[in-house]
Amino acid sequence: MSERSLMKGNEALAEAAMRAGCKCFFGYPITPQTEISAYLAKKMSANGGLFLQAESEIAAINMVLGAASTGTRCMTSSSSPGISLKSEGISYIAASDLPCVIINVQRGGPGLGGIQPSQADYWQATKGLGHGDFHILVYAPASVQEMVDMAVNAFDKADQYRMPAMILADGLLGQMMEPVTFPEIKPMEYDKSWAASGHKNKREHNIINSLFLTPEVLENSVIERFERYRKIEETETDAEIYLCNDADIVVCAFGATARVAKSAVNLARGKGIKAGLFRPKTLWPFPVNELKDAVKTAKKILSVEMNMGQMIDDIKLATECKIPVSFFGRTGGVIPKPMEILDKIVDLGGDI
Numbered sequence: 001m002s003e004r005s006l007m008k009g010n011e012a013l014a015e016a017a018m019r020a021g022c023k024c025f026f027g028y029p030i031t032p033q034t035e036i037s038a039y040l041a042k043k044m045s046a047n048g049g050l051f052l053q054a055e056s057e058i059a060a061i062n063m064v065l066g067a068a069s070t071g072t073r074c075m076t077s078s079s080s081p082g083i084s085l086k087s088e089g090i091s092y093i094a095a096s097d098l099p100c101v102i103i104n105v106q107r108g109g110p111g112l113g114g115i116q117p118s119q120a121d122y123w124q125a126t127k128g129l130g131h132g133d134f135h136i137l138v139y140a141p142a143s144v145q146e147m148v149d150m151a152v153n154a155f156d157k158a159d160q161y162r163m164p165a166m167i168l169a170d171g172l173l174g175q176m177m178e179p180v181t182f183p184e185i186k187p188m189e190y191d192k193s194w195a196a197s198g199h200k201n202k203r204e205h206n207i208i209n210s211l212f213l214t215p216e217v218l219e220n221s222v223i224e225r226f227e228r229y230r231k232i233e234e235t236e237t238d239a240e241i242y243l244c245n246d247a248d249i250v251v252c253a254f255g256a257t258a259r260v261a262k263s264a265v266n267l268a269r270g271k272g273i274k275a276g277l278f279r280p281k282t283l284w285p286f287p288v289n290e291l292k293d294a295v296k297t298a299k300k301i302l303s304v305e306m307n308m309g310q311m312i313d314d315i316k317l318a319t320e321c322k323i324p325v326s327f328f329g330r331t332g333g334v335i336p337k338p339m340e341i342l343d344k345i346v347d348l349g350g351d352i
Helices: 009-019 036-041 056-069 079-094 120-126 146-163 169-177 215-235 255-270 288-294 312-318 336-350
Strands: 003-008 024-027 048-052 074-078 100-106 135-138 165-169 177-182 240-242 247-253 275-280 282-284 300-305 325-329
Touching: 003 009, 009 036, 009 100, 009 165, 009 169, 009 177, 024 056, 024 288, 036 048, 056 074, 056 100, 056 240, 074 079, 074 275, 079 100, 079 165, 079 300, 100 146, 100 169, 120 165, 120 282, 135 146, 146 165, 146 177, 165 169, 165 255, 169 255, 240 255, 240 288, 240 336, 247 255, 247 336, 255 275, 255 336, 275 288, 288 312, 300 312, 300 336, 312 325, 325 336
Parallel strands: 024 048, 024 074, 074 100, 100 165, 135 165, 247 275, 247 300, 300 325
Antiparallel strands: 003 177, 135 282, 240 275
């Protein structure tokens, strides 16, 4: 039977990771994700796993590289500046075709910035998380329950496609407490004959490698990976569509900001404005077809983000620039308010 508990987002995610079969965690403390490390430090060994606080973020991600190469389910977590430090190692992991889960509980930036919630790592996660040609799976939860569900799914999809998966949360979700249900997890079996986990003369040696000195060999490796990415783009997108059937204005928002935006949409409906909400749950791959369906009646789109407008280009590309896209955002760790978003919706509605 499923359990229902009142838990902080960071701790619920950590518990879900263990239940999903995470056996190794390597991390380094940074606000506002430190509760993940603290929770796992207490619980991992009792659940047959290994917790290790590394000497740095760089060390932690390279420990993930080593553990992932054995086929072991492993995870690291950090907040924005720490993810930047991990970016080189993430590129190595992607090039080695290794599954792992990376948690980013975002804080304000750039630089050390502040410790308040932010969504300013969207570009980093979806466009530029390390050098070279590669993608990672990126999931954007909007509740503590989704922190749990997406953590479980991230491990499965990372194994299925042999690639890193990221939970792109933020300080608001990491620190809030909500009731959560932990589902009974059915272990899924994936072929891990590629793993460097000992062979005992039963197979050829497996070599985990990201270095290809022959250009054509490297090119073929990258091309094969992008063929896999195309399949993922066709099958692994997900989004919430709310009150968009007749919407004149569709508000696009992800993560915690989408909760605030949904309140604004409901307020707009109360004023007779036909507003709806589109919330991407996967940021890569971006849910292009779902957005096209959501904006079929829309005359305007409003992107609401806790940054300076990083999702706008993906919205424009998905809609082929056929619908005007406006923006409202707060940054630096400031959380937008429903009435602020409502004011923007009302302004846009005046021209419809």
